[in-house]
Amino acid sequence: MLTQRQLLILQVIIDDFIESAHPVGSRVISKNGKIPFSAATIRNEMADLEEMGFLEKTHSSSGRIPSEKGYRYYVDHLMAPIPEDAGVNVIKHVIQDGFFEFEQLVQMSAEVLSKLTNYTSIILGPELVETKLKQIQIIALSDHTAVAILVTNTGHVEHRSFSIPIEMNPADLEKMVNILNEKLQGVSIIRLSEVFQTEITSLMQKYIRDFDKSYDYLKEIFFNEHPVKLYIGGKSNILMQPEFNDVDKIRSFFSMIENEDKMASLIKRTKDGIKVTIGNENKAEAIKDLSLITASYQLGENQMGTIALLGPTRMEYRKVITLLHVLSNEMTDALDMWYKNNE
Amino acid sequence: MLTQRQLLILQVIIDDFIESAHPVGSRVISKNGKIPFSAATIRNEMADLEEMGFLEKTHSSSGRIPSEKGYRYYVDHLMAPIPEDAGVNVIKHVIQDGFFEFEQLVQMSAEVLSKLTNYTSIILGPELVETKLKQIQIIALSDHTAVAILVTNTGHVEHRSFSIPIEMNPADLEKMVNILNEKLQGVSIIRLSEVFQTEITSLMQKYIRDFDKSYDYLKEIFFNEHPVKLYIGGKSNILMQPEFNDVDKIRSFFSMIENEDKMASLIKRTKDGIKVTIGNENKAEAIKDLSLITASYQLGENQMGTIALLGPTRMEYRKVITLLHVLSNEMTDALDMWYKNNE
DNA sequence: TATTAGCACTCGGAAGGTAAGAGTGCTAAC
DNA sequence: GTTAGCACTCTTACCTTCCGAGTGCTAATA
Incomplete structure (x- = not known):
């Protein structure tokens, strides 16, 4: 459908625009050496490419910029694989x-990714599917206070201080910890509150004096939702992009990025592999003029989390995709090894 | 030195400018009711105030804005105490x-402060002077890995996973933990690495087989610098201030705020009480056109940490100082109680 | 003597006008 | 099929003009 020459022109235009952020004119293309035709010829081809929807003009006599369809085609078919990027080694x-x-x-x-790309990185996870409780400890800090510590098989530690109800004596506390450990060890973190409620509560009521009064504190620890954590790196990298030369855009970008729930839901649905959504392909209104690239990292067969990069539609797709690919693999490998060690 | 009327005029101008961010003209002042003189009279006074350095003009025929000297005078002598602010109750x-x-x-x-003021809040500390080690635990995750957990008397938990050297058997590990607990309990966190080196190392070498090989892992835990932590709230609040209508200013603000060391050193030297530094009074180049207000919160007689707010020189000093005052007291009280509980 | 009205003057900012430059589309020639 | 040439379009920068807000000063007033 597209001639060889048209493909080449499209590619050169997109590459050039990604680098320079300026509309690309026919003269520049004919001079750059890759296409041995005159500016006039290229102009004709550009007009055709525009008619087909791959290119746009910012005004009637401007050079061309890629349309979203153009980027899409570029990402799907045109992007030359990156030869070698120093970033790959940095990540490894x-x-x-x-x-x-x-x-x-x-x-x-997240940090390394945003530093290498100058875009904003978002990392979700790891999800806690495979994470199991290893041990619970309660350590008294004083007569009235204690800290509860949960350790998972992945080496993650959660903790929470609480006041000890006066009715409870040290022996009871110890009994409680023993019951908790016995019943909860090896239980998946996401099932913790469920098991706690069905199996522990009654047992506790039986053995611990005045258990009902201490219940609230324990509940807080176990019903704490263990939210999927979100890491955002390079929030202000976007300021380096020329498309954010306008204070309002900056404002709306930051107000979006600071809404963690929204960000998490943005990138949650990623399946395996690398997925690129360009501009209006994004369902979320807030990023309809940005591009989002997501990749998942895995542990065994269970998806664990998602890495994403958010930047202008004029993104260095080649570089970004290469880096995400490498990072996703490296993280998967690293987690694999880690997990086997802790099995 | 300043007449009553001049003081009043200065106050009205500063109050007005802080609210509106627009230069204040003589007409507006004479109309607002607080000063029963004509615009012409006020103009004369304004000229005098300018001559004395309390006011400035943005151009030869503009209204007046406060100079840094003006703000300084306002903060030191003029600021009417705030009658009642909803924020006080929010903080409490x-x-x-x-x-x-x-x-x-x-x-x-930090969060509440930045939300209430729309400036950027910076909180340093708490310093670890009074913080003592309560207990050390090492929990094996698998044959090869374990997580070390340090609990302090303040309920703070630090943890770190590490690989277990193959030479070390479970009995040795247990012995090690016992030695550590025996020798280190009650030791101040900041002295931890010192005591570890002088008292523990030799003891360990004596009792633990192949201790030298495991040494590195332990060292990492105890020599970890326990840096004073910095919390910054409302980083992007500054975008709401009209003085940040320029992308370059935003850029430089963010690049400053993301340098944690610099930020920490900025507010480190605060003594007791509330301290206001306005514009060029700040030694750090990066905030010479901003104002910084710091207050310390305390535990007993040892200073613990510092709360600060960073905003344009056109800051709501009255409100901010009131809020910082309240917050500082509330934090001090809360920490006092907390600390007594954990004594 | 202190205050005020009046007025000429200054400056910033918005609105409009012009010229240069980059780039296009089209036509006609190669 | 390709290209040179040219008229045309639009942006950008720059200049001019004009309005309004506000000043400083002078002279009149209480």
Whole structure:
């Protein structure tokens, strides 16, 4: 449907525009060497490409910029694979340097990604499907206060301080911890509150004096929703992009990015593989003039989380996709190893 | 030195400018009712106030805006105490609602402060002077990995996963934990690494087989610098201020605020009480056109940390100072109680 | 003597006009 | 099929003009 020459022209225009952010004129293309035709010829082809919807003009006598359809075609068919990018090694290096727990890995990844790309990175997860409770500890800080600590098989630690009800004596506290550990060890984190309610409550009521009065504190610990955590890196990177030269755009970008729920729902539905959504392809109103690229990282067969990059539609798709690909694989490998160790 | 009328005029101008962000003209002042003189009279006074350095013009025929000297005078002598502010109750409410540990208190405070003021809040600390180690636990996750957990008397929990060296057997691990707990309980967090090195190392070498090989992991836990933590709230609030209508200003603001070390050093030197630094009074180049207001919160006689607000020199000093005052007291009280509980 | 009315003057900002430059579309020639 | 040439379009920068807000000063007034 598109001639070889048209493909080439489209590619050159998009590559050029991604780099320069300026509309591309026919003269520039004919001079750059890749296409041995005159500006006039290229102009004709450009007119055709525009008619087919791959290019746009900002005004009647401007050069061309890619349309969203143009970007889509570019991403699907035209993008030359990136030869070698220094970023790939940076990512490998950072991940293989080791990490102490899931969250650290995720946070480091978000940072490195935003630094390498100058876009905003969003990392979701890891989801807690495979995460199981390893141990519960309650440590008294004083006569009236204590801290409860939950450790998972992935090395994640959650903790919460609380006041000890006066009715409860140390022996009871100890009994309680024993019951909790016995019944909850190995239980998946997401099932914790359920099991707690069905199996623990009655048992506790039986053995612990005045259990009902202490119940509230424990409940807080276990019914705490363990929300999927969101890491956003390079929030202000967007300021470097020329399309954000307008204070209102900056404002609306920040007000969007600071709504964590919205951000999480934005990238939640990713399946396996890398997915690119360009401009209006995004369902969320707030990012209809941005592009979002998501990739998932995995543990075994269960999806665990999602990495994403948010930037202008004029994004360095080639580079970004390469980097996301590498990072996703590296994270999957790293988590795999980590998980096997903690099985 | 300044007549009563001049004081009144200065006050009205500053109040008006703080609210409107527009230069204040003589007509507006004479019409607002507080000063029963004609615009011409007020003009004369304004000229005098300008000559004395309290006011400035943006151009030869503009209304007046306060100079930094003007703001300084206003803050020191002129500011009418705020009658009642809804924010005071919000703060009290939030703090008295309870918290589970220091960090949560601090974080909540930063958030509430930036929300109430629309400026950027910075909270430093709490410093760890009074914080002592309560207990150390090492929990094995698998044959090869474990997580070390440090609990302080303030309910703070630090943790770190590490690989167990193959040479070390479970009995050794247990022995190690016992030694650590025995020697380190009650030791101040900031002295932890010191005590570890002088008292623990030799003991360990004596009792634990192949201790040298596991040393590195432990070291990481105890030599980890326990940095003073910095909480910044409302980073993008500054976008609401009309003085940040320029992308370059926004850029430089964000690049400053993201440098945590710099921010920490900015507000570190605060003594007791509330301190206002206006524009060029700030030593740091980056905030020479902003105002910074700091207050410290305390525990007993040891200063613990600092709360600060960063905004344009055209700041609502009255409101901000009131709120900081209240917050500082509330935090001090809350920490006092908390600390007594955990003594 | 302190205050005020009146007025000429200044400056910023919005609105409109012009010229240069980049780029197009079309036509006609190669 | 390709290209040179040219008229045309639109943006951008720059200049001019005009209005309004506000000033400083002078002279009149209480």
